[in-house]
Amino acid sequence: xxxxxxxxxxxxxxxxxxxxxxxxxxxxxxxxxxxxxxxxxxxxxxxxxxxxxxxxxxxxxxxxxxxxxxxxxxxxxxxxxxxxxxxxxxxxxxxxxxxxxxxxxxxxxxxxxxxx
Amino acid sequence: xxxxxxxxxxxxxxxxxxxxxxxxxxxxxxxxxxxxxxxxxxxxxxxxxxxxxxxxxxxxxxxxxxxxxxxxxxxxxxxxxxxxxxxxxxxxxxxxxxxxxxxxxxxxx
Numbered sequence: 001x002x003x004x005x006x007x008x009x010x011x012x013x014x015x016x017x018x019x020x021x022x023x024x025x026x027x028x029x030x031x032x033x034x035x036x037x038x039x040x041x042x043x044x045x046x047x048x049x050x051x052x053x054x055x056x057x058x059x060x061x062x063x064x065x066x067x068x069x070x071x072x073x074x075x076x077x078x079x080x081x082x083x084x085x086x087x088x089x090x091x092x093x094x095x096x097x098x099x100x101x102x103x104x105x106x107x108x109x110x111x112x113x114x115x116x
Numbered sequence: 117x118x119x120x121x122x123x124x125x126x127x128x129x130x131x132x133x134x135x136x137x138x139x140x141x142x143x144x145x146x147x148x149x150x151x152x153x154x155x156x157x158x159x160x161x162x163x164x165x166x167x168x169x170x171x172x173x174x175x176x177x178x179x180x181x182x183x184x185x186x187x188x189x190x191x192x193x194x195x196x197x198x199x200x201x202x203x204x205x206x207x208x209x210x211x212x213x214x215x216x217x218x219x220x221x222x223x224x225x
Contacts, residue, residue, distance in 0.1 A: 034213065043204060043215045044159070093158045095213070104150070105213055107158040 004106035005094050020080045023094030029074035030096035038091040084115040099105045118143040122216035137219045139205030140187040147208040154202045167191050193221045
């Protein structure tokens with residue numbers, strides 16, 4: 001149980017285009033989903049926290065207009081990187097939490113984004 | 117600001133060695149401490165610790181939390197080359213998870 005999927009697993013796009021990444025909890029309802037970014041040889045950096053049906057809470061320094069997050073259902077959250085630039089190239093990982101007394105987050109397999 | 121510090125940042129050992137990875141933290145509203153193993157993709161869950169002094173064990177891996185001194189250790193005995201990975205410590209405060217920088221473990225045959 002507790003499987004989280006991400007799609008696509010890798011994507012290459014041209015500078016200036018937008019890319020949407022999906023995060024799905026497959027066998028549980030995720031009241032909260034988290035989006036992280038990881039640069040090579042660095043740890044995971046939290047970008048934003050999203051609760052189903054409400055606006056995402058962004059971490060300091062993360063542009064909410066550039067990284068659009070939608071958490072429209074209890075099993076799906078999307079991250080859209082708008083007007084992507086080469087410096088947005090990174091590994092994007094989502095995680096999902098079931099809520100209640102569950103503190104554990106379940107991670108998706110990640111999406112490798114390369115902007116050319 | 118919540119802070120999680122891991123040490124060492126990297127470690128190279130030979131198969132069969134025992135290693136101890138350290139994680140210290142300063143967070144408000146501590147809920148739990150988690151250990152993850154990250155190879156090529158996303159982290160995989162190892163342990164969640166919420167109570168002091170209670171060792172959690174899974175095969176050759178074990179971990180313990182000291183909430184008074186605000187740290188945790190992850191032990192790996194009889195290391196194997198397949199243990200080579202980045203080991204991440206993270207602390208839950210409220211609903212957020214703050215990660216340490218990770219320890220890059222390399223186990224040589």
